[in-house]
Amino acid sequence: MPDLRWLAAIALIAPGWLCAQPYTPASPETVLETLPDTDPALTEDIRQLQQAVGRRPESIELRTELAERYIALARQTDDPRYNGYAQAAISIWQDDPQAPTDILLIRAQLSQRRHAFDLAKADLQQVLERDPRNPQAWLTLSVIERVTGQLANAHKACAALLTLAETLVSGTCLADIASLTGKASEALSTMDRLLQGEAAASAPHLRRWALTIRGEIAWRLGQSTLASEAFENGLELAREADQFDGYLLSAWADFMLEQGRHRAVDARLKPYPQSDALLLRRAIAARHLQHPAAGEMADTLRRRFAASQRRGDEVHLREHARFALDVDNRPADALWLAQRNWATQKEPADAVLLLRAALAVNPSAAEPAITFVRATGLQDVRVERLLLELDEALSAA
Amino acid sequence: MIRTLLTVALLMTCGQALAHKPSDSYLSLELSGRSVTGQWDIALRDLELAIGLDADADRRITWGEVRQREDAITSHALSHLQVSMAGQTCTLDPVDLRIADHTDGRYAAITLRGDCPTYNPRLVLRYDLLFQRDAQHRGLLRLGWRGRVESAIFSPARRELAFDLGETRPLRVAWQYLLEGLWHVWIGLDHLLFLAGLLLPLVVRREAGGFVPAPDARTVVHEVLLVVTSFTLAHFAALSLATLGLVDLPSRWVESAVALTIVFAALNNLLPIVRRRLWLVAFGFGLIHGAGYASVLSDLGLSATSLALSLLAFNLGVEGAQIIVAALFLPAAFLLRHSRIYQYGVLIPGSLLVALIGMIWCLERMTNQSLMPW
Numbered sequence: 001m002p003d004l005r006w007l008a009a010i011a012l013i014a015p016g017w018l019c020a021q022p023y024t025p026a027s028p029e030t031v032l033e034t035l036p037d038t039d040p041a042l043t044e045d046i047r048q049l050q051q052a053v054g055r056r057p058e059s060i061e062l063r064t065e066l067a068e069r070y071i072a073l074a075r076q077t078d079d080p081r082y083n084g085y086a087q088a089a090i091s092i093w094q095d096d097p098q099a100p101t102d103i104l105l106i107r108a109q110l111s112q113r114r115h116a117f118d119l120a121k122a123d124l125q126q127v128l129e130r131d132p133r134n135p136q137a138w139l140t141l142s143v144i145e146r147v148t149g150q151l152a153n154a155h156k157a158c159a160a161l162l163t164l165a166e167t168l169v170s171g172t173c174l175a176d177i178a179s180l181t182g183k184a185s186e187a188l189s190t191m192d193r194l195l196q197g198e199a200a201a202s203a204p205h206l207r208r209w210a211l212t213i214r215g216e217i218a219w220r221l222g223q224s225t226l227a228s229e230a231f232e233n234g235l236e237l238a239r240e241a242d243q244f245d246g247y248l249l250s251a252w253a254d255f256m257l258e259q260g261r262h263r264a265v266d267a268r269l270k271p272y273p274q275s276d277a278l279l280l281r282r283a284i285a286a287r288h289l290q291h292p293a294a295g296e297m298a299d300t301l302r303r304r305f306a307a308s309q310r311r312g313d314e315v316h317l318r319e320h321a322r323f324a325l326d327v328d329n330r331p332a333d334a335l336w337l338a339q340r341n342w343a344t345q346k347e348p349a350d351a352v353l354l355l356r357a358a359l360a361v362n363p364s365a366a367e368p369a370i371t372f373v374r375a376t377g378l379q380d381v382r383v384e385r386l387l388l389e390l391d392e393a394l395s396a397a
Numbered sequence: 398m399i400r401t402l403l404t405v406a407l408l409m410t411c412g413q414a415l416a417h418k419p420s421d422s423y424l425s426l427e428l429s430g431r432s433v434t435g436q437w438d439i440a441l442r443d444l445e446l447a448i449g450l451d452a453d454a455d456r457r458i459t460w461g462e463v464r465q466r467e468d469a470i471t472s473h474a475l476s477h478l479q480v481s482m483a484g485q486t487c488t489l490d491p492v493d494l495r496i497a498d499h500t501d502g503r504y505a506a507i508t509l510r511g512d513c514p515t516y517n518p519r520l521v522l523r524y525d526l527l528f529q530r531d532a533q534h535r536g537l538l539r540l541g542w543r544g545r546v547e548s549a550i551f552s553p554a555r556r557e558l559a560f561d562l563g564e565t566r567p568l569r570v571a572w573q574y575l576l577e578g579l580w581h582v583w584i585g586l587d588h589l590l591f592l593a594g595l596l597l598p599l600v601v602r603r604e605a606g607g608f609v610p611a612p613d614a615r616t617v618v619h620e621v622l623l624v625v626t627s628f629t630l631a632h633f634a635a636l637s638l639a640t641l642g643l644v645d646l647p648s649r650w651v652e653s654a655v656a657l658t659i660v661f662a663a664l665n666n667l668l669p670i671v672r673r674r675l676w677l678v679a680f681g682f683g684l685i686h687g688a689g690y691a692s693v694l695s696d697l698g699l700s701a702t703s704l705a706l707s708l709l710a711f712n713l714g715v716e717g718a719q720i721i722v723a724a725l726f727l728p729a730a731f732l733l734r735h736s737r738i739y740q741y742g743v744l745i746p747g748s749l750l751v752a753l754i755g756m757i758w759c760l761e762r763m764t765n766q767s768l769m770p771w
Contacts, residue, residue: 022436022495022506028461032496032503033441035456080419081442084533091532091553114533300500304418307500311421311535312550 036077045069053089063089064102071109078244078275083110101127105136115315115344117144135164142173149346151181151376168194168202172210179217180348182377188217188226208237212248219255220348222381227255246275253281254349258382262288276304280319284326298327317341321353331360339365346372348380355386363393418501420534422526424551426480428542428562431513433480433487438497438504439470443527443534448473460496463505467494470505477526483517518563524551544706571710578714582722586754587655587686588715592722594662594751595624595679597744600727600734603669608744610734617731620675625719627676631683633712639688651688653762658682659755666748 025032049066056062067086074082087110093099099107104123111120121144127137142157158173171194179187191214199207215230231252238245249269256265262285269282280301286294305320321337324330335357342354351369358366370390373383420443426435441458444450448469450458463470471491480487489511497506527534536551542562549558582588599620601610611617638644662682664670733739 022438022493022497022508024495025460028459028464030460031457032460032463033445033458035442035445035451035458037456080533081531084419084531085446087532088528088530303500307421308418310537311419313419 036079038073038077042069042073042076046073057092060100060103063092064100064106067103067106071106078246080113083113086110097122097126101130101134105134105140108137108140112140112144113315114313117148117344120144132160133164135161135169138164139169139173142177146177146180147345147347149372149376151177155181166202166206167197168199168206168210172213175217176213179220180376180378182379184217184221184379188214188221188223191217204237204241205243208234208245208248211237212245212251215255216251216348219258220378220380220382224255224259228259231255244272246272246277250277250281253278253285257281257284262286266291273300276301276316277319280323280327283323287327298323301327314340314344318345318350318353321357325353325357325360331357335361335365339368342368348378348383351378352380352382352386355383355390359386359390359393363390363397366390420527420531421537422534423499423504423537423539424478424524425539426509426522426541428520428540431482431487431516433489433509433511433513435509437474437478437507437509438499439474439507439526440499440502440504442502443531444470444473444505446530447527463494463496470494471507474507474526475509477524479521479523480511480513481521481523482513482515483519484521485514485517487511487513518561520560520562522551522558522560523556524558525556528553528556571706574707574710575714575717578711578716579718579721580714581711582715582718587659587758588719589722590751590754591655591659591662591682591686592625592719593726593747594659594666594755595628595675596621596723596726597730597747597751598666599624599675600730601740601744603666603744608740611731614731617727621723621727622720623676624679625716625723628679628683628686629712629716629719631680632687632715633683633708635684635687636712637687637708644688646688651685653759654685656755656758656762658685660752660759663748663750663752663755666744667752 046066046069049062049069053059053062053066067089070082070086070089074080074086086106090099090103090106093103093107104127108120108123108127111117111123121141124137124141124144127134128141131137138157138160142154142161145151145154145157155174155177158170158177161170161173164170171190175187175190175194178184178190191210195207195210195214199210202210211230211234215227215234218224218226218230231248234245234248235252238248249272253265253269256262265285266282266289269278269285272278279297283294283297283301285291286297301323305316305323308316309320317337318341321334321341324337325334335354338350338354338357342350351373354369355366358364358369370387372378373380373387420440422440422443423438424435425437426433441450441463444466445458448466450462450466450470452462452465471494475489475491478489480489489509491507492510493508495506495508497504522538522540524536524538526536532553534553538549538551538558540547540549540560547560551558582592599611599617601608603609611620635644639646658681662678665678730739730743733743
């Protein structure tokens with residue numbers, strides 16, 4: 001029999017194109033799509049602004065406002081399409097570094113959201129050159145530096161906020177970075193102080209953010225009761241304000257999964273099947289619970305990750321790796337994805353992911369994360385446990 | 398400060414994979430000569446943004462509302478897509494509008510058909526659907542022609558994509574198949590043995606009571622080409638029919654039959670049954686051999702056109718290899734055809750050996766047992 005492997009290779013090169021089979025719906029009344037439930041006032045604002053921009057396309061104010069409205073809509077509906085609309089509203093400045101400051105700030109946020117961290121940083125640095133006292137630029141910059149593992153730069157950006165933003169914002173920013181660089185206990189007491197003090201007067205969503213950070217720090221220190229309390233308080237604030245907080249829900253769910261509280265995760269995340277991140281956590285819980293819908297959740301996620309990969313997005317690398325590792329049972333793929341994710345993102349969750357995937361496939365692949373964790377002095381009970389396991393695996397080998 | 402507040406809220410969702418994915422359209426085009434066919438799936442959400450579909454403003458889009466706007470949908474879409482060959486714009490018309498389901502919702506699926514003024518391999522596609530309203534919209538293209546498939550992505554920064562349809566890659570693919578055909582003969586003992594069985598007697602024929610050497614080289618070459626080519630043609634025909642699924646024979650019996658043909662060819666050299674028109678025998682055997690390989694090729698999911706090209710190249714390779722083998726073997730055999738060494742030292746024992754191996758094979762294949770070490 002001839003070696004036909006290369007023939008198979010050709011068949012594989014032809015890309016997996018999921019060209020959906022078209023059909024004709026049964027009746028004219030068939031509802032095909034439900035448009036997102038948006039605030040009618042906001043929608044009307046946008047309509048008017050869009051028309052105004054049409055009349056005065058050169059107006060910076062109108063375009064800024066329009067973009068900000070779309071960003072608000074993106075937050076409200078949790079739908080990334082609106083980020084694209086916002087970007088289009090300011091696209092006449094394209095990559096222009098001389099764009100007005102407000103435009104640069106919006107562009108940086110949008111870049112950050114699609115993980116174009118370098119573009120975002122360049123825009124923020126441009127803003128700070130013009131206006132070194134711009135709090136938003138410093139805050140966004142601190143988040144990007146933190147996500148990408150540039151913790152010294154992140155600290156600098158947070159410190160700049162001390163005189164520019166309220167104490168809860170600068171304090172939380174600084175405590176968060178401190179907790180990642182070997183001063184977790186101090187950071188936890190700072191967070192306690194901040195939340196007890198003048199924070200009562202701060203806006204609820206700021207307190208929610210601070211509570212999330214506090215929960216994460218407590219969890220990394222192994223203080224489960226404190227962590228649970230902080231997450232629950234944060235979720236309570238979100239409920240009161242009737243606001244969706246995907247980041248907090250994910251953090252809470254990860255914490256609960258770690259505690260083996262799969263049932264609680266399944267129940268609380270059930271209302272958010274649209275969110276890939278939350279569906280992923282629920283699918284992990286469902287798998288442990290041997291939930292009858294576990295397979296269906298996995299299929300949905302697999303299709304969504306495939307669709308996202310096809311358009312060349314890298315926003316999902318972390319979730320995709322986690323999916324491959326914890327739901328789809330493809331540890332080798334998980335390691336590859338975790339490595340690619342590690343190339344840009346270096347938060348504790350990213351380190352945990354790389355360490356776990358490496359442990360499952362090839363312990364020596366954990367090296368970059370180990371080096372990073374040792375260099376920064378990260379304190380995280382999960383990481384410490386994984387490092388021990390990796391040590392054993394490596395010495396056994 | 399208000400802005401800072403806003404930002405913190407935004408940062409909270411950073412890095413989270415969001416509910417729906419950003420906007421994509423799926424454009425699949427197939428080119429054949431100067432005609433274009435295709436399907437273009439555009440999200441109803443996006444069409445609502447671009448031209449408005451929700452006539453009764455109840456935030457729900459029904460099939461009736463889509464149908465009502467069919468013309469607006471297709472003309473909006475097609476005004477944002479241009480296909481051209483060497484600068485000459487091709488026509489592109491909607492044939493049909495239906496619905497397709499994708500991971501993030503329902504899409505309008507437009508079937509397209511068009512023609513280019515003249516065929517030219519320099520194809521240019523221009524796409525600017527939605528970019529004006531949504532900077533993160535992407536057009537995901539799948540382009541197929543002559544069995545080749547290429548995919549690419551349109552973005553606001555890349556609204557134009559150029560393809561060279563005459564690019565060498567299909568030829569490279571064909572070349573690969575050609576080499577595979579050569580290799581197929583070279584490593585396939587089946588082929589070599591069968592070939593040996595057919596070639597051995599071409600220089601000297603066994604007649605009742607003795608050997609008759611071929612009169613001249615011309616006759617031999619002629620006979621060899623006839624035998625080898627008719628074998629290849631039949632092989633090609635059978636392989637094509639089976640690969641395309643038009644004929645489907647159980648492989649165990651086909652493989653056994655292949656072995657039987659080897660036995661027959663060898664025995665025919667010793668006790669001639671067929672003396673003239675050996676090429677007819679070769680043709681019949683080629684049919685059987687070709688059917689034996691089809692199952693492997695048909696599992697690969699290649700498109701029909703790429704299969705046809707591949708099959709042709711593969712069989713040209715088979716033919717080439719057989720001619721090479723014949724060219725290596727025949728000159729010496731031709732020179733030795735009068736000698737008893739060839740007649741009794743090569744032709745008879747060689748045919749016996751081939752017949753023996755063929756018989757063992759036949760038994761193996763019929764019983765599914767392994768009797769020989771290979």
